Amino acid sequence: MDAAPLPLMLVGDRRVLLIGAGAIGREKLERLLEVGIRPDVIAREVEPRFAELAARHGLDVQRRPVIAGDAAGYDLVLVAVGGARDVARAVHDEVVARHGLVNCADDPELCNVFLSANLRVGGLTVAVSSDGASSALAAHVRDRLRAAVPPWVATALPALAALRARLKALPDPDNTAARRRRFLGRLVRAPRRAWDEDALVAAYRRGELDAGEVHVVVVPAAGLAALTLGDAATLARADRVLHAADVAAELLALVPPRAHREVVAVGDDGAARAEAAAAAGEIVVRLVAPAADPG
Numbered sequence: 001m002d003a004a005p006l007p008l009m010l011v012g013d014r015r016v017l018l019i020g021a022g023a024i025g026r027e028k029l030e031r032l033l034e035v036g037i038r039p040d041v042i043a044r045e046v047e048p049r050f051a052e053l054a055a056r057h058g059l060d061v062q063r064r065p066v067i068a069g070d071a072a073g074y075d076l077v078l079v080a081v082g083g084a085r086d087v088a089r090a091v092h093d094e095v096v097a098r099h100g101l102v103n104c105a106d107d108p109e110l111c112n113v114f115l116s117a118n119l120r121v122g123g124l125t126v127a128v129s130s131d132g133a134s135s136a137l138a139a140h141v142r143d144r145l146r147a148a149v150p151p152w153v154a155t156a157l158p159a160l161a162a163l164r165a166r167l168k169a170l171p172d173p174d175n176t177a178a179r180r181r182r183f184l185g186r187l188v189r190a191p192r193r194a195w196d197e198d199a200l201v202a203a204y205r206r207g208e209l210d211a212g213e214v215h216v217v218v219v220p221a222a223g224l225a226a227l228t229l230g231d232a233a234t235l236a237r238a239d240r241v242l243h244a245a246d247v248a249a250e251l252l253a254l255v256p257p258r259a260h261r262e263v264v265a266v267g268d269d270g271a272a273r274a275e276a277a278a279a280a281g282e283i284v285v286r287l288v289a290p291a292a293d294p295g
Contacts, residue, residue, distance in 0.1 A: 108132030122154030212278030
């Protein structure tokens with residue numbers, strides 16, 4: 001199933017309905033409560049552990065069958081009714097008819113929104129979704145990613161928000177959104193150090209981090225396994241990557257999605273284009289063959 005990977009962030013006082021109070025319903029309730037969402041609950045039968053969780057959080061469970069019209073007025077409807085597909089189908093059709101959002105557990109065909117496995121560090125949220133194929137795999141990948149998020153992220157987020165606000169308020173004529181984005185992007189990719197807000201504002205106004213760079217990375221003849229950590233880090237910082245058409249896909253996979261990839265023709269080493277892009281403030285990486293002269 002094709003799906004647009006847009007994160008679902010319910011902001012403000014949003015109404016959520018959870019239908020079903022079994023083991024799967026309990027898992028969904030736990031995830032909602034973790035992010036501060038208190039859903040309304042309708043269920044014919046209630047699992048003891050679900051009842052205990054609901055009572056602990058002061059939630060009332062309507063112990064009855066779901067009927068037509070129950071889903072009206074909700075921003076999101078979650079259905080966890082086990083094998084009762086006729087119930088799930090009826091709820092799905094009702095919600096979709098009014099252009100609402102509905103997720104039916106273990107039935108991707110009856111979903112127009114999929115719940116992700118979320119990793120939250122302070123105000124940062126990393127969401128992993130399998131488009132409904134396997135929530136277990138999504139959760140496993142999320143847990144593996146947890147170790148990759150540095151601990152300083154939680155404190156850096158409010159500091160970056162405050163810095164961005166100050167930069168945005170500067171009266172400088174060259175203070176554009178693109179320049180601020182480039183400055184902040186390079187700041188977070190630089191080696192971590194203590195951030196002094198006043199010093200960073202001064203550095204921005206002086207044009208520090210504005211200058212572009214050109215780096216040459218030699219494509220390892222032995223393949224990706226031979227790429228140095230330094231070269232991998234350089235690729236991760238790139239705004240633009242120039243490469244020949246025959247560069248291995250596994251190496252290009254290291255190029256960040258935000259970076260522009262440009263194929264250079266045979267006989268053109270891309271040096272002139274790299275220098276022009278660097279003059280415009282970009283970090284440019286030229287991927288060259290082992291025998292190539294980087295110039």
